[in-house]
Structure formats: structure tokens, C-alpha cells
Amino acid sequence: MILLTGATGKTGGETAKALAARGVKARALVRDPAKAGALQAAGIEIVVGDVTDAASVRRALAGVERLLVLLPNSQRQVELEKQLVDLARESGVRHVVKMSSMEAVADARTPIPQGHWAVEEYIRASGLAWTMVKPNFFMQNFLASAKSIRENGSFALPMGNGTTAMADARDIGAATAEVLAGRGHEGRSYEITGPELLTFHQVAERFTEVLGRPVRYIPADPAAYLEILKRVLNEWHATAVSGLFREIADGVTPHLTDTLRRLVGREPIALAQFIRDHAAVFR
Template sequence: MIFLTGVTGKIGGETVRQLLNKGASLRALVRDEAKAADLKAAGVELVVGDIANADTVRKGLAGAEKAFLLLPNGEQQQAHEKQFTDLAVAAGVKHLVKLSSMEAVADAKTPIPQAHWAAEEHIRASGLGWTMVKPNFFMQNLLASAATIKAQRKLFLPMGDGTTGMADARDIGAVCAEVLTGDGHAGQSYEITGPEVLTFYDVADRFSAVLGEKVEYVPLPMDTFREKMTGILVPWHLNAVCELFREIAEIGLDHTTDTFKELIGRDPIPLKQFITDHKAVFM
């Protein structure tokens, strides 16, 4: 049995759907049972509560052979991931799969990848079997720009000339599902990218090609972005996102990997396909 967190979100949602297709026996932590009604109907056992509550997490981990740990970014993410790891050890879990980030490295300079790296180190030292899934920027992040693409044919982001090898959440979920059910993944860190390194000017060009109308990328000054997002993200999160995006603008994520194809046996989804599949949202 596999115990999962984050199943009502982007990557966890894809992961759990693909695990159900494989016939896996699943239990999931959810905060709102109604949001996971479809999963319950599909046979996923639900444990209702918050990741901060150790008793709830203990209940979820009891009898689980494997666990999947995905948490949203926040000031407490690292502490919650460390607590989850310690509770997994105590529960006798054999293998923990953590959704981390490609930017999480030993000398990470900004808070989100630093928190991921610290949690990874804690897991590696825990004695559990482990696998780190470390994706690039998600294509699904672009859904947050759907309103301006739809209304103005403009993509406003503060990434300057920066690059990413953005990946589709469906592909990242496929990797997580494979790692949780296949063999040979213990002790591995998998960097998952899409098929191409793109600037956000390239991203706008892909939108223009699929939508049949010119879409323009407007690089925002970071202060303007910060102002726009104030009140939407709490201060710690807003600052961490600005630092992360500044790093993309200044350094970029300038390589792709073959890891997805090696694990799944097909090419990763290109951005044009992602836009085509979500065309109704952007038109």
C-alpha cells in the first residue's frame, strides 16, 4: 500500500490517477474530503487532516510499504517534510519518494530549493529507501497567465531572457507513478525536464503558433511582479518566489535531460502539445 500527500494538486493528482491505472492500492492525506470524492469513488482510502498533525500522518503511514511526499512551498515545508520522514521511519515504511525540484542542490541560493535540499538530506540520512523526483518548471504554471493571454494576448512574467526546460505535470506524474511501482529506483535522483530549453519569448511564440494569433511576452520588472502578487501570496512565499524567478531570469535552467524517456519509454510532452490540450482555457 502507498500513502500519498498532495493528491488534490497538480503533480499529486496526476500521480494518483496514473497509479490507479496501474491498479495500485492507495491511501491519501486530504484536507477536504469533498475535493477527493472522485478518488474515494475510485478506491483510494482517504485520511482527512493537515500535514502538520503528527497523529493524522501516523494514521496515514500505518501499514504503508511506500510513501509519496509532496508539499506546497511555504515557511513550514521543510519542518513538515522532516516530521513526515521521521514518522515514516517509525511506521516501518520501506521507501519514500519525495517530489523535490531540479534547482534543489547543495549550494542552492534561494529559500525554496534550499528547503527542498535540506529535506532531501534528512531523507537520505534517515535509513529509508528513497527516490527524489526533481522536476523543472511546470508547464501548468502557465495556466495562471490564462486570463491575460485570453484577454490581451500577453504573457506577463518577470523572467527576463531566462530559460527553462519546462515539463508537463502529466509527465512528472508518470515518473512518480513509475518510481512508486517499478524496480531499480532506490537511491536515485531524477531530474525531469520537457524536451526543449525555452525563453519566455519562445513560450509566447508557441502560443502564437497554436492559437493562430500573435501572443507577446512582456518581461515584468521584479518590483512590478512583487507588487501584483502582494496579498495573493504570504510574504515568505512571495519573497521566495521572487528570488526563484530572479534566478531563472539571471541564470536560467538551461539544460534538458533524457531521464523521462529512459524511465517512461517515450518523448516528453512538448509545450505546443500542452497549449493545444488546454486551448479552450487560453482562447
């Protein structure tokens, strides 16, 4: 049995869908069963629980061999993910798959990738079989800018002239499903990118082409953007996200990988396709 955490979220949801489409049995630990209708309809077994509640995690882990560790960024992410790994080992899980990020490296300079790296190291030292899934920036992040794209024909982000190798969450889910259900992925780290290296000006060009009307990228001042983030996120989270964005703005150009083709046997989804598939929310 495979246990998924984060299955009501973006990449966890796509992982669940991809497993269900392959006819693989899987269980999801969810906080709110009202959000699990689509998962249940797809044949995923639902266990209600919370990763902050060890007893509920133990119940969900009964009979589980493979675990997807996927939590959102928070000040407690590292502690909670380590606890999940400990509980998994106690209950006899064989293989832990961790949703990390491509920026998570030994000398990461900001809290989110540093936290992912710390959990990766903890898992590698755990004695359990492991696989790290390390995606680049999610295309789905642009859904947060949909209102601005729709109403103002622009989106503002503090990425300067930085470049990403952004990936669609559907591809990340398909790759993660293969890691969980396939063979031979133990001891591997998989960097997942889309098919193109793009600056955010080039992202705006893709929106313009697909939507058939001008969309502009407005490079935001990092300090001003941090204040905007603080209106919706707590101090730690706003500062951590802002640090990550600064790394993209200042960072070296990431590389493209052929991981998706190797794992799933097809090319990754391009940004233009992502925009076409979500045109209703961007128009």
C-alpha cells in the same frame, strides 16, 4: 501500500491517476474529502487528515511501505516534510519518495530550492530508502496566466531572457508513479524536464502558433512583480517565488534530460501539446 500526500494538487493528482491507471493500490491523505471525488472514483483509498496533525498522519501511515512526500511551498514546508519523514520511519515505511525540484542543489541561493535540498539531505541521512523526483518549471504554471492570455493576448513574468526546460505535470506524475510502483529506483535522483529548452519569448511563440492569434511575453520588472505577488501571497512566499524567478532570469540554461523516456518509455509532452490540451482556458 503506497501513501500519497499532495494528491489533490497538480503533480500529486497526476501521480494518483497514473498509479490507478496501472492498477496499483494507493492511499491519499487529503484535508478536504470534497476535493477527493475524482481520486476516489479512480480507486484511490482516501484518508482524511492534515500533515500538521501528527495523529492523522500516523493513522494514514498504517501498513504503508512507500510514501510520497509532496507539499506546497511555505515557510513550514521543510519542518512539515521532515516531520513526515520521522513519522514514516516510526511507522515502518521502507521507501520515501520526495517531490523536490531541479533547482535544489547544495549551493542553491533562494529559499524554495534551499528548503528542498535541506529535506533531501534529511531523507538521505534518515536510513530509509529514498528517491528524489526533481522536476523543472511546470507547464501548468501558465494556467495562472490564462486570463491575461485570453483577454490581453499577453502574459507578464519577470524571467527576462531566462530559459527553462519546462515539464508537464502529467509527465511528472507518470514518472513519480513509476518510482513509487516500480523497482530499482532506490538511491536515485531523477531530474524531469520537457523536450525543449525555451525562453519565455519562445513560449509566447508557441501560444501564438497553437491558438492562432498573437500572444506576447512581457518581461516584467522584478521589483514591480514582487509587489504583485505580495497581493496574493504572504511576504515569505512572495519573496521566495520572486527569488526563484530571478534565478531563472539570471540563471544558467538548464539541461534537458531523458528521464521520462527511461522511466515511462515515451517522449515528454511538448509545450504546444500542453497548450492544445488546455486551449479552452487560453482562448
